[in-house]
Amino acid sequence: xxxxxxxxxxxxxxxxxxxxxxxxxxxxxxxxxxxxxxxxxxxxxxxxxxxxxxxxxxxxxxxxxxxxxxxxxxxxxxxxxxxxxxxxxxxxxxxxxxxxxxxxxxxxxxxxxxxxxxxxxxxxxxxxxxxxxxxxxxxxxxxxxxxxxxxxxxx
Amino acid sequence: xxxxxxxxxxxxxxxxxxxxxxxxxxxxxxxxxxxxxxxxxxxxxxxxxxxxxxxxxxxxxxxxxxxxxxxxxxxxxxx
Numbered sequence: 420x421x422x423x424x425x426x427x428x429x430x431x432x433x434x435x436x437x438x439x440x441x442x443x444x445x446x447x448x449x450x451x452x453x454x455x456x457x458x459x460x461x462x463x464x465x466x467x468x469x470x471x472x473x474x475x476x477x478x479x480x481x482x483x484x485x486x487x488x489x490x491x492x493x494x495x496x497x498x499x500x501x502x503x504x505x506x507x508x509x510x511x512x513x514x515x516x517x518x519x520x521x522x523x524x525x526x527x528x529x530x531x532x533x534x535x536x537x538x539x540x541x542x543x544x545x546x547x548x549x550x551x552x553x554x555x556x557x558x559x560x561x562x563x564x565x566x567x568x569x570x571x572x573x574x
Numbered sequence: 575x576x577x578x579x580x581x582x583x584x585x586x587x588x589x590x591x592x593x594x595x596x597x598x599x600x601x602x603x604x605x606x607x608x609x610x611x612x613x614x615x616x617x618x619x620x621x622x623x624x625x626x627x628x629x630x631x632x633x634x635x636x637x638x639x640x641x642x643x644x645x646x647x648x649x650x651x652x653x
Contacts (some may be wrong), residue, residue, distance in 0.1 A: 435590065490610055491614070515617065520613045520617050542610070542613055
């Protein structure tokens with residue numbers, strides 16, 4: 420199982436704000452158990468979506484600081500179920516960004532509906548601890564899309 | 575801020591009961607004063623007092639008294 424929970428970045432202001440999306444597949448493996456006959460996206464995965472997206476905003480700001488890692492979930496609320504086939508629009512605003520830590524306020528919408536919110540705390544891990552040449556495929560794709568004439572990431 | 579209020583702030587930062595925290599309480603008596611605790615303390619000092627310390631300044635701290643000294647040095651605790 421891959422653990423990439425952001426499909427595309429829609430807007431990015433490094434170190435400040437980011438918006439992205441995750442298309443929820445109709446046959447995600449976890450729906451078999453969460454829950455039989457009542458498939459909904461687990462809250463921990465919604466939180467991870469927010470963490471991954473906020474992390475990209477931080478990583479884009481200052482790659483030499485290290486890669487952002489979720490260190491604490493200061494708060495998380497899940498207001499509505501997210502169902503198979505829906506598109507989650509994720510947003511993160513960076514509240515504090517320092518050399519050693521960062522905080523972000525995040526939310527997830529499905530359509531007009533606010534389905535989840537969180538405040539997340541990040542630390543940073545030196546880039547040297549990752550596989551040589553590691554690059555974030557979602558961020559890379561975003562930067563590539565910005566170089567195309569349309570400058571748009573398709574929904 | 576008085577020293578008592580500062581002690582309460584430190585207790586809250588490390589999710590400890592205020593009764594357990596005095597200036598003499600050593601770091602090894604506070605389970606949440608680990609590597610994440612250092613970052614949490616750093617973030618709290620930044621957010622609540624506008625005091626931004628470096629990792630190198632924070633890591634050698636060995637007791638609650640050391641945190642009080644930092645707050646005092648930055649004029650955050652009234653004499």
